[in-house]
Amino acid sequence: MKREERIKLNLDSLCVYKGIFSEKVGDKFKTLVDKLVNSNTLGECIVAYNEFTYELFKENKDLSFKEVIVENMLLENNPFNIFLEEKEQVPDFIVNGIRGELEVLSQIASVNSKDIKDCLLDKYDEQESIKKRIDSLLDWGVGEKSYIPKKCIDFEALKTLLINGIDWREYTENLIGFHKKNGTGRATAYGAFVWERFDNEEEGHLREIIDPDPIRLSNLIGYESQKKEIVSNTVHFLKGVPANNLLLYGSRGTGKSSTVKAILNEYYEEGLRLIEVDKKQLSDFTRIIRLLKNKKQRFIIFVDDLVFDENEDSYSALKTILEGRIENRPSNILIYATTNRRHLVQEKFSDRDEVNSKDTMEEKLSLADRFGITISFFAPNQKEFLTIVDGIVKDRGLYIKEEELHREALKWEKWHNGRSPRSATQFVDWLEGELSILNNTVL
Structure with a gap:
């Protein structure tokens, strides 16, 4: 032959x-x-x-x-x-x-x-x-x-x-x-996924992220109590004991999303997986449950920048998910969401003029309460901002006098994006580039 x-x-x-x-x-x-x-x-x-x-x-x-x-x-x-x-x-x-x-x-x-x-x-x-x-x-x-x-x-x-x-x-x-x-399936190898459903598709699908953000908790300076609480809840989840859905609330750039991504990298080898779902596709949650409920891994459904307009369909979908009236959420799924708004739904002055305005306001404020735990990420004060800058500079191995570093950092936060971990990182990125040119080295 x-x-x-x-x-x-x-x-x-x-x-x-x-x-x-x-x-x-x-x-x-x-x-x-x-x-x-x-x-x-x-x-x-x-x-x-x-x-x-x-x-x-x-x-x-x-x-x-x-x-x-x-x-x-x-x-x-x-x-x-x-x-x-x-x-x-x-x-x-x-x-x-x-x-x-x-x-x-x-x-x-x-x-x-x-x-x-x-x-x-x-x-x-x-x-x-x-x-x-x-x-x-x-x-x-x-x-x-x-x-x-x-x-x-x-x-x-x-x-x-x-x-x-x-x-x-x-x-x-x-x-x-x-x-x-x-x-079985690609969750045996990959840690991060995105839920996708295009306009011409009746059903969505999971797409694995080949190279997810490698950030670790050690790279995130500050917010130690917040990180500790998120880690504790996640460990409970991985061990199969009761754990809560989390709402991470706070100012932009304070590291809410980065913390969730870092949690994945810390516990990926222990079977944790992350699926990012756009709020507009929360109505697909029943489909997602059916795909994941028999899997051996444990999945965090991650919804970033969560805020709703009035009468938005995804608002009702999330409310139903959190209440558990949709197809029972299995024990291997939790929801972690981030938001800049404490109460998730945009409020209008007209709401206060309605006959039953109190009921309307209570309904809008109730969604955030359906998350088991809300963790606040507030903008850092000046001392905390400089501590974050110091930590990033040390982590990157940069050498600059502290007095000069702090002077430039404070100038940066005034002229650019204010005080936040994101702003601190952007400042150190600029600083590293300036030092590289000054020292005539290629990094």
């Missing part, structure tokens, strides 16, 4: 993992193999080769076909891993079948550009010019280095075993254990 026929036989032998080769890189690879087996035209084969290589390059900058296969195998849903997520056990006959598929997958994933070029040369080697054309095609998967895990999570540990391994059958129990503990 020719090598391209063996590859095609392996592809045709897949059952549980056949979905890997139904879209994107996998689909282009399957098309390439079909052309190698069935086409009598070199041009068609070269086109298929380049289309596959292009798709692989978009997906993986190292052109590692094996890494793409491993990621799809671990992240895409299929009947096997969904069954494990729900039941946490699987019959022996299915385990034996999965073991066979892993053997086949490891053989497919080991294919590289040299193998494909050899197939082409076996079919089309009549002329030296053709050989040169085939040899000139962009290589992929040749001479790959050992994979080093990027993070200390189960996904990276198993990914490392598979990429660096040869026969994946020996990792069958590792795979089963991974899905039992972590479940």
Whole structure:
């Protein structure tokens, strides 16, 4: 049997993992193999080769076909891993079948550009010019280095075993254990997501953030009591004991959103995930619940800059969510929101003139009270502002006399954006640039 026929036989032998080769890189690879087996035209084969290589390059900058296969195998849903997520056990006959598929997958994933070029040369080697054309095609998967895990999570540990391994059958129990503990889907690997729903879509979807803001709590100077309270509530949530929805209220630039992002980075390896939802899409909350309720991870639904106009639909949606009358909010979901307005709904003078003005005002003020805890971030005074500046300067390793630093910082807050952690960071950004030019160094 020719090598391209063996590859095609392996592809045709897949059952549980056949979905890997139904879209994107996998689909282009399957098309390439079909052309190698069935086409009598070199041009068609070269086109298929380049289309596959292009798709692989978009997906993986190292052109590692094996890494793409491993990621799809671990992240895409299929009947096997969904069954494990729900039941946490699987019959022996299915385990034996999965073991066979892993053997086949490891053989497919080991294919590289040299193998494909050899197939082409076996079919089309009549002329030296053709050989040169085939040899000139962009290589992929040749001479790959050992994979080093990027993070200390189960996904990276198993990914490392598979990429660096040869026969994946020996990792069958590792795979089963991974899905039992972590479940399925992209939340097993990624920490931050955005909920998206475009105008032409009936249902929204989660899009993972490949490179989320890396900020840590140690980078946020000041507001220690606020951070402590948020950390405490989050730890309760992660441990599965009662925890509250949080409303972070305060002046702009005081670090409310940054604190929530930093919380994710602190507890990502412990299973915390963050999903940012625009207030206009809060009506999708039922859909989000159904996607997340059986997941092993714990999710913070993050709504930033929350403020409502009167009679806005999303106001009623959030109120219903917080009251719990919509589909019961599962124990693995909390809501963290930030706002510059203590009472969330814009008040009009006309409200005070209504016959039942008291009821109207009470209704508008009640939404914030439905959050279990409200944490206030007030603008810092001058001493606190300078302390924040000092902390950022120290963290960046900049050297400037304290007297000069404070003088310039106070000038900055008067002439620019006032006193806030954001303003302090903007000032230090400017200062670092000035010092860099002054010292004639490239940072």
